[in-house]
Amino acid sequence: MNHSNNSADPDVVLIGAGIMSATLGVLLKELQPDITIEIYERLDMAAAESSDAWNNAGTGHSAFCELNYTPVLADGSIETSKAVKIAESFEVSKQFWAYLIEGDLIKIPGNFIRSIPHMSFVWGDANVRFLDKRYRALTECHLFKGMEYSEDPKQLAEWMPLIMEGRDKSQKVAATRMEIGTDVNFGELTRRMFDYLKELDGVTLHFNHEVRKLKRQPDSRWQIKVKDRASGGKRKVKAKFIFIGAGGGSLHLLEKSDIPEGKGYGGFPVSGQWLKCTNPAVIKKHQAKVYGKAAVGSPPMSVPHLDTRMINGKRELLFGPYAGFSTKFLKSGSYFDLARSIKVNNLRPMMAAGIKNIPLTRYLIDQVRQSPEDRMAALRQYFPNARSEDWKLEMAGQRVQVIKKDPRHGGVLEFGTEVVSAADGSIAALLGASPGASTAVSIMLDLLGRCFKNKLNSAEWQAKLKQMIPSYGEPLGDDARLLEEVREHTSEVLGLKNIEQLH
Numbered sequence: 001m002n003h004s005n006n007s008a009d010p011d012v013v014l015i016g017a018g019i020m021s022a023t024l025g026v027l028l029k030e031l032q033p034d035i036t037i038e039i040y041e042r043l044d045m046a047a048a049e050s051s052d053a054w055n056n057a058g059t060g061h062s063a064f065c066e067l068n069y070t071p072v073l074a075d076g077s078i079e080t081s082k083a084v085k086i087a088e089s090f091e092v093s094k095q096f097w098a099y100l101i102e103g104d105l106i107k108i109p110g111n112f113i114r115s116i117p118h119m120s121f122v123w124g125d126a127n128v129r130f131l132d133k134r135y136r137a138l139t140e141c142h143l144f145k146g147m148e149y150s151e152d153p154k155q156l157a158e159w160m161p162l163i164m165e166g167r168d169k170s171q172k173v174a175a176t177r178m179e180i181g182t183d184v185n186f187g188e189l190t191r192r193m194f195d196y197l198k199e200l201d202g203v204t205l206h207f208n209h210e211v212r213k214l215k216r217q218p219d220s221r222w223q224i225k226v227k228d229r230a231s232g233g234k235r236k237v238k239a240k241f242i243f244i245g246a247g248g249g250s251l252h253l254l255e256k257s258d259i260p261e262g263k264g265y266g267g268f269p270v271s272g273q274w275l276k277c278t279n280p281a282v283i284k285k286h287q288a289k290v291y292g293k294a295a296v297g298s299p300p301m302s303v304p305h306l307d308t309r310m311i312n313g314k315r316e317l318l319f320g321p322y323a324g325f326s327t328k329f330l331k332s333g334s335y336f337d338l339a340r341s342i343k344v345n346n347l348r349p350m351m352a353a354g355i356k357n358i359p360l361t362r363y364l365i366d367q368v369r370q371s372p373e374d375r376m377a378a379l380r381q382y383f384p385n386a387r388s389e390d391w392k393l394e395m396a397g398q399r400v401q402v403i404k405k406d407p408r409h410g411g412v413l414e415f416g417t418e419v420v421s422a423a424d425g426s427i428a429a430l431l432g433a434s435p436g437a438s439t440a441v442s443i444m445l446d447l448l449g450r451c452f453k454n455k456l457n458s459a460e461w462q463a464k465l466k467q468m469i470p471s472y473g474e475p476l477g478d479d480a481r482l483l484e485e486v487r488e489h490t491s492e493v494l495g496l497k498n499i500e501q502l503h
C-alpha cells in the first residue's frame with residue numbers, strides 16, 4: 001500500500017477501487033498527466049465487490065443476447081434503441097481497452113476478454129414469435145450484422161448440446177446466435193488498471209481506508225474524513241473534485257454530501273447467487289452464454305443464463321443469477337445499510353416505489369424461499385439432464401437498484417445506472433448497476449462532460465480522446481464503415497473474433 005503524508009491535497013479523490021474509479025482515473029491521467037489523484041478503498045484490494053469476476057456475470061453487454069434490452073411496444077413492434085445504445089457503448093469500451101493494451105499501459109496475464117457466442121434461447125409459441133421478430137428488428141442495424149436465427153432442433157443441438165439433450169421434442173424452441181459476443185474478467189482488468197495508476201506520479205492508492213464523511217468547504221472544495229480500518233487512524237483530505245464510485249456504498253456517501261441534486265434518491269438491494277458446475281466433463285460440453293427470458297414479475301437483471309466463463313485461466317460454467325433479498329448494500333457491508341439509507345427526503349419515493357413493485361417483492365420472497373431442488377428445477381428448464389451433484393451454490397455480488405422521485409407516482413424503481421452530479425461539477429456519484437461494467441467508459445465520458453466540461457471541450461482533450469477512442473463523438477449505429485474499421489482494430493488488439501472475417 002502506498003502511504004500519503006497528506007502534505008498536499010490532491011486535485012481529485014476517487015472513492016472506491018472498482019472498475020468505475022479505475023476507468024475514470026486512467027482517463028483523467030491520460031487527458032491531464034499532471035493531475036493529482038488519491039484513491040480510497042475500504043477493502044484490502046481492488047475490485048473485490050461487484051467488479052470481481054465471481055461477483056458479476058462477465059458478459060460484455062452488447063444487447064446480442066439480453067432480451068430485456070429489446071422490449072415489445074404497445075403496437076407489438078420491437079424497441080431497439082436501448083439495444084443500439086448498449087452495443088455502441090460496448091464498442092467504445094473495447095476501443096479504450098485496446099488503447100491500454102496497445103500502449104502497454106496494462107499488462108494482462110492471459111486474456112481478460114475472450115470471444116464466446118452470445119445466444120438467446122426461448123421456448124413456447126409466443127416466445128418464439130417474439131425472438132423471430134427481435135432478430136429481424138435488430139439485424140436491420142449493422143451493429144447486429146452476423147446474428148443467426150434458428151428453430152431447427154439439429155442446428156440448436158450443434159450450437160448448445162447441453163440445452164437440447166433430453167428436451168421434450170414436442171416443445172417449440174428457437175435461438176439466436178452472435179459469434180462475436182464476449183466474456184470479460186472485469187476484476188482482472190480493474191486490478192491491472194490500478195497497477196498502472198499507482199505507479200504514476202501524483203497518484204496514491206490507499207487500501208483499508210473507508211470514507212466516512214464529506215463536507216463542502218467555503219472555498220468550494222470538498223473535505224472527506226477517512227478511517228484507516230487497519231490502524232484505526234483518521235485523516236482529512238481536501239479535493240477540488242470527488243467521484244463517489246463506491247458501488248453499493250455510493251448512496252450513503254451521496255446522502256452525506258447533502259447536495260440538492262442527491263435529494264430523493266433511495267436504494268433497493270438485490271442480492272444474487274449462482275449455481276457453479278463442478279463437473280469438468282459437463283463444463284467442456286458448453287461453449288456459449290445463453291440468456292433466456294425473465295420470469296413474469298422478476299427484475300430484468302435476474303434473467304437466467306447458462307454461461308461459459310474463463311476465470312483465472314480456468315474454464316467455468318455458471319447458471320443464474322437467482323435473486324435474493326438482503327438489507328446489505330455491499331457484499332461486505334452491514335445489515336443496517338438499508339435502514340441507514342432512509343431519510344426524510346427519500347421516504348416518499350421509497351414507499352411509492354415499494355407499493356408499485358409488489359410483484360417484485362413477491363418474486364424476491366419466492367426466490368429467497370427456494371429449496372436446492374427448486375433451483376435445480378430452474379436449471380433443468382435450460383439443461384434438462386442436469387444432476388444435482390454436479391452443481392454448487394455460490395454468492396454473487398450485491399446490487400443496489402436506484403429509487404428516485406417521480407412527479408406522477410411519487411417514486412420509481414430503476415434498473416439502470418445513473419450519474420448524479422452537483423451543478424458546479426465538483427462532485428459526482430454513480431448509482432445503480434446495469435448494464436454496468438461493460439459500459440464503464442461511456443458512463444465516465446458522460447461524467448467528464450458534466451464535471452470537466454471546459455477541459456473536455458478543449459482541443460487537447462478532444463484530440464486525446466480521439467486517439468484513445470477513434471469513434472469518439474460519432475454514434476457507431478449511424479456509420480457502418482466506421483464500425484467495421486473500429487471492430488477490425490479492436491478485434492486484432494484484443495484477440496477477438498471479427499464478424500467480417502467470419503462471414
Ligand SMILES: Cc1cc2nc3c(=O)[nH]c(=O)nc-3n(C[C@H](O)[C@H](O)[C@H](O)COP(=O)(O)OP(=O)(O)OC[C@H]3O[C@@H](n4cnc5c(N)ncnc54)[C@H](O)[C@@H]3O)c2cc1C
Pocket residue numbers: 015016017018019020021040041042043046047048049050051052055056057058059060061186209210211212245246247248249250253272321330396397398399430432433434435436437438439
Ligand atoms: C450479480 C451481478 C451480475 C452482473 N453482471 C454483469 C455483467 O455480466 N456485465 C456487466 O457489464 N456488468 C455486470 N454487473 C454490474 C457490474 O458488476 C457493476 O456495474 C460494476 O462492477 C460496478 O463497478 P463499481 O466500480 O461502480 O463498483 P464496485 O466494483 O462495487 O466497487 C466499489 C468499491 O467501493 C468500495 N467502497 C464502498 N464504500 C466505500 C467507502 N465508504 N470508502 C471507500 N471505499 C468504499 C467497495 O469496497 C468497492 O471496492 C453485474 C453485477 C452483479 C451484482
